[in-house]
Amino acid sequence: MESLMLPRRSLLQMAAAPALSFLLPPLNARAASRRGTERARSLIVLWMNGGMSQLETWDPHPGTASGGDAKDVATTVPELRISSLLPQMAEQMHHCLTIRSVTSKEGDHERGTAFVRSGYRPEPTLKYPTLGAIVVSQLGAGKLEIPPYISVSPRIPVPEGGYLGNAWNAFRVHHPGREVSNLEAPVPDARQTRRLENLQLLSRGFAASHPAAARQTLHDDLTGKALQMMQSEQLQAFRLDDEPEVLKKAYGDTEFGRGCLVARRLVETGVRVVEVTLPGFDTHVSNHEGHVTQCRILDPAMSTLINDLHQRDLLQSTIVLCISEFGRTPAVNPAAGRDHWPAWFSCVISGGGFRKSAVIGETPADVPVSDPPAPKDPVTVPEICATILDQLGIDGSKEVTTPVGRPVRFSDCSPSPRLIASADGH
Amino acid sequence: MKTRQLLVLVALGLLMAVVVQLSGRVDPVQAQPSEVSAADQLDTAVAGLDAWFAVKWQADSVSPAAAADDLAVFRRVSLALYGCGPSLEDLRAFERDTQPDRLDRWIRQMLRDPRFAGYFARRLSRSLVGVEQGPFIIFRRDQLTDWLEEQLLQDAPWSEMARQLIAAEGLWTDRPASNFITIARMENEDLDENKLAGRTVRTFLGQRIDCAQCHDHFLDTRWKQRHFEGLAAWFGQAQVTPGGVTDFATPPDQPQPEYRVVAPKEDASASRIVVPEVPFHAEWLPSTGSRRARLAAWVTHADNRRFERAIANRIWGLMFGRPLHEPVDDLPHPEDKPDDALDLLGREFRARGDRLSTLIRMIALSAPFRLNTAAADNADEAARQTASWAAFPLVRLRPEQVIGSLFQAGRVRSVDQNSHPLIRLTRMTSENEFIEEYGDAGEDELIPQAGTISQMLLKMNGRFSRELGKVDLLTGPAQVLALSPDDSAIVENSFLMCLSRRPDSAELLHFQKQLQQARQTGDEQRKAVVEDLFWALFNSPEFAWNH
Numbered sequence: 009m010e011s012l013m014l015p016r017r018s019l020l021q022m023a024a025a026p027a028l029s030f031l032l033p034p035l036n037a038r039a040a041s042r043r044g045t046e047r048a049r050s051l052i053v054l055w056m057n058g059g060m061s062q063l064e065t066w067d068p069h070p071g072t073a074s075g076g077d078a079k080d081v082a083t084t085v086p087e088l089r090i091s092s093l094l095p096q097m098a099e100q101m102h103h104c105l106t107i108r109s110v111t112s113k114e115g116d117h118e119r120g121t122a123f124v125r126s127g128y129r130p131e132p133t134l135k136y137p138t139l140g141a142i143v144v145s146q147l148g149a150g151k152l153e154i155p156p157y158i159s160v161s162p163r164i165p166v167p168e169g170g171y172l173g174n175a176w177n178a179f180r181v182h183h184p185g186r187e188v189s190n191l192e193a194p195v196p197d198a199r200q201t202r203r204l205e206n207l208q209l210l211s212r213g214f215a216a217s218h219p220a221a222a223r224q225t226l227h228d229d230l231t232g233k234a235l236q237m238m239q240s241e242q243l244q245a246f247r248l249d250d251e252p253e254v255l256k257k258a259y260g261d262t263e264f265g266r267g268c269l270v271a272r273r274l275v276e277t278g279v280r281v282v283e284v285t286l287p288g289f290d291t292h293v294s295n296h297e298g299h300v301t302q303c304r305i306l307d308p309a310m311s312t313l314i315n316d317l318h319q320r321d322l323l324q325s326t327i328v329l330c331i332s333e334f335g336r337t338p339a340v341n342p343a344a345g346r347d348h349w350p351a352w353f354s355c356v357i358s359g360g361g362f363r364k365s366a367v368i369g370e371t372p373a374d375v376p377v378s379d380p381p382a383p384k385d386p387v388t389v390p391e392i393c394a395t396i397l398d399q400l401g402i403d404g405s406k407e408v409t410t411p412v413g414r415p416v417r418f419s420d421c422s423p424s425p426r427l428i429a430s431a432d433g434h
Numbered sequence: 435m436k437t438r439q440l441l442v443l444v445a446l447g448l449l450m451a452v453v454v455q456l457s458g459r460v461d462p463v464q465a466q467p468s469e470v471s472a473a474d475q476l477d478t479a480v481a482g483l484d485a486w487f488a489v490k491w492q493a494d495s496v497s498p499a500a501a502a503d504d505l506a507v508f509r510r511v512s513l514a515l516y517g518c519g520p521s522l523e524d525l526r527a528f529e530r531d532t533q534p535d536r537l538d539r540w541i542r543q544m545l546r547d548p549r550f551a552g553y554f555a556r557r558l559s560r561s562l563v564g565v566e567q568g569p570f571i572i573f574r575r576d577q578l579t580d581w582l583e584e585q586l587l588q589d590a591p592w593s594e595m596a597r598q599l600i601a602a603e604g605l606w607t608d609r610p611a612s613n614f615i616t617i618a619r620m621e622n623e624d625l626d627e628n629k630l631a632g633r634t635v636r637t638f639l640g641q642r643i644d645c646a647q648c649h650d651h652f653l654d655t656r657w658k659q660r661h662f663e664g665l666a667a668w669f670g671q672a673q674v675t676p677g678g679v680t681d682f683a684t685p686p687d688q689p690q691p692e693y694r695v696v697a698p699k700e701d702a703s704a705s706r707i708v709v710p711e712v713p714f715h716a717e718w719l720p721s722t723g724s725r726r727a728r729l730a731a732w733v734t735h736a737d738n739r740r741f742e743r744a745i746a747n748r749i750w751g752l753m754f755g756r757p758l759h760e761p762v763d764d765l766p767h768p769e770d771k772p773d774d775a776l777d778l779l780g781r782e783f784r785a786r787g788d789r790l791s792t793l794i795r796m797i798a799l800s801a802p803f804r805l806n807t808a809a810a811d812n813a814d815e816a817a818r819q820t821a822s823w824a825a826f827p828l829v830r831l832r833p834e835q836v837i838g839s840l841f842q843a844g845r846v847r848s849v850d851q852n853s854h855p856l857i858r859l860t861r862m863t864s865e866n867e868f869i870e871e872y873g874d875a876g877e878d879e880l881i882p883q884a885g886t887i888s889q890m891l892l893k894m895n896g897r898f899s900r901e902l903g904k905v906d907l908l909t910g911p912a913q914v915l916a917l918s919p920d921d922s923a924i925v926e927n928s929f930l931m932c933l934s935r936r937p938d939s940a941e942l943l944h945f946q947k948q949l950q951q952a953r954q955t956g957d958e959q960r961k962a963v964v965e966d967l968f969w970a971l972f973n974s975p976e977f978a979w980n981h
Contacts, residue, residue, distance in 0.1 A: 115621045116620075116621060117567075118566055118567060131644065132564075132629065132632055132633065132636070132644055133632075133636070133642050133644050133761075133763075135876065135877075135878060155887060155888075166873065168876075173883055173884055174873065174883045174884065174886055175883075175884045175886060177873065177886055177888075179886075179887065179888050180871075180888060189871075189891075189892075189896075190888075190891040190892050190894070190895040190896045191891060191895065192895060193894070193895055194895055194900050195962075195965075195966075199962060199966055202948070202963075202966050203966045203969050203970055203973075206944075206945075206966060206967060206969070206970030207969075207970045207973055207974060209940070209941060209944055209970075210941070210970055210971065210974035210975075210976065211974060211975055213938065213940070213941065213976075214974065214975045214976045215975075217809060218807050218808065218809055218816075218828070218981065219809075219810070219811040220808060220810050220811055220812060220813040220815070220816035220817075221807050221808050221816055221820075221828040221981070222975060223813065224813070224816075224828060225828065225830075225885075225975050225978075225979055226884060226885070227885075227975035227978065227979075230884075230885050230886075230887060230890045231890060231894075231973075233887050233890075234887050234890040234891050234894060237887060237891070238891070238895075348621065411881050411882070412760065412761045412764070412881075
């Protein structure tokens, strides 16, 4: 089939035409030459949707009543053993901070997701922005021609800007590695030019009758940005054609694996926040088998991502956070599943100035479901969020006013030194 | 496509082509709405409302915008009541009606149309149960929406609907109003009384007192924590049992459950009993009935002005896309100020039996609803005019209004209950798929939001505008091209279908010229011109915004 996308030359020609004022001149393409600490920081969230079991992943308790069928394996961090379902990650744990004592009170998927993504428990009258939305609203897009906040999530609702507005919603990519939806004009160049001329005529007419109101719509601005994105060379970041086969294979021939590779490419291009979702963790039935399947996808993708970022000297500037909305119960239910368990769960953070080769928190092996004790060294979700914001250079204590006039801070918690690497890097 | 589906499509196309051909024009005939009886007329009430706004504009030193064209007002009404722009069929019929009260008569007819009930029920349900998924099995949004739809079709009193929602007893399928309660069930299977209290007060009384759950209200010092706790206690005996929601799960000869509050960081054993209490006018409480039934009676009491003001502000918001007071569910105390537009609306609403149709008609017939959008070049001046309701606010269409309008604009006839099942099915699936991609407005639907690049890309390049704007067998653009008598009519019909207005002279000339040039190169080129015209109309700011 003939490619219907406008060539870059066509766009420049169109932009030169006085009638098409909403076509902005394209910006310089990929700007990703900086490495190491010189580079602006980015965030990659690996979202384990449904509630990952800590016991089958980062916090196994083999040989105990709650341990289930999970075995453990030694890692590159001497005192740390993780699930044997994650052998490749075991080789990368020296790049990571493992937190086994994340606490929450939200045991519902929607509420738990909103809490972990924002650092605030959901409220009926205020929708908090996700961390990613705060980051891009504060740091901007720079010279990016593609959105600075990308969600690689086939079916999960995209992370949203909440009270900051939906301008900061993540841009969703449905199928990583394939063409991004809706970026190709459905008609040949000549017709696209005619369409844009028609649109320009209508826009001008509307602006002439309601000048101030028409400016308020930002319609021309958005149209221009959409057209710019359609033509941007930065779109190359979404494609995997020029990646070596061996590397693609290392990430895994899965949507999640491709999503992680695309995430690296996006970060390299200058995207500030990428969320890659791995659905399928809501294992109320056959928990162990479910996690065997999930870990086969997660393990190669996450370990290769961390190693790839490290090899490219991008890990210092990129925070990789692997987390889910809650954990799963120590008790195994009659359907061999584990249910929702917000009392404690695990997350792993790598890069971006966070501690390496470190473990925080310790959970008891066997606990009563009805009245669980607190884990040792509990770490709250707001604490993690505040520290991530801080590491990205954002003042979490900054107070903003919501559309209904309510003052609110980006974070109601202080950044936590215990999560941050010391001068020696650990 | 399977052969059978293809045959159905071909048969439908032929049938529609024959029907339209028989009419001899892209101008189907539709019955005119009946007269409004003297008892049903709202002239005096609307005049009172308009007078209130006239005084306000004078006090705010703003001049009202010019009156909007009737077709523009008709589009606003259609967007608010049907969730889409009007069809060419409806526009033609509306234009043929030359009576001075045609707008009111058409609104009354629209209020009896299942399209109104279906769409408005979905809008109202957001204020009742938000947009969350809710607990599995025991929360049935579809049942609640179907029930609301039926109530709207019957023009049931809002106070009666509110009483049923707050005090519902029974199964979530058998008594759909009980879903207002079941959505508050928590993981531990208890009901969240706080959530129910907060929602009840926000939705039915238009007050945000949620923060008083933990402390006295910081900004509105009249709301104390004990008020919130007292209101939550009315839900303290509600339970979700296998037989449904009830306040009577405990046999009467046994101690009834009490609402208990545990202070933060305290052990559950340190809880204290909170008795049901209302923050004002306890004399409105009936002495008998379940706790929730007594609360419902208090909320809807004829003297409780908050009740009528809350729904008047909500309906204003649904009609304009912006409430009179923002946020929609946090109104000033009625006793703190002289009567305002909400009181005028509320009084008429009460006098006419608490029917939402009264509010909808009054708002749609009022002067602010029938004014143009601000025409000023100066942003401050336009903002002042809009803030005083001296101009119609410019409001982005909601996601379902975008796809609804796209779908309707892609057809000549109204897409309604009389449409072919295949068309109705396609509309429903298109709407679901479009909203999933476009993004839902969420519960805070009346807060202004900007568009996003992904939304713009979806409209420009996505399959919805591509398919609906295509000159193909069954589509509106094909009918416009085939049946319009000349190029001028092609352009005019296209504009009416998409923007509910005729093209101005420059626009007409521009598109006529394209059609004329294409005539020399053949039918395919003319098809392409019409498709490109529809594409531009679909993607124009005028299409995407209510104005």
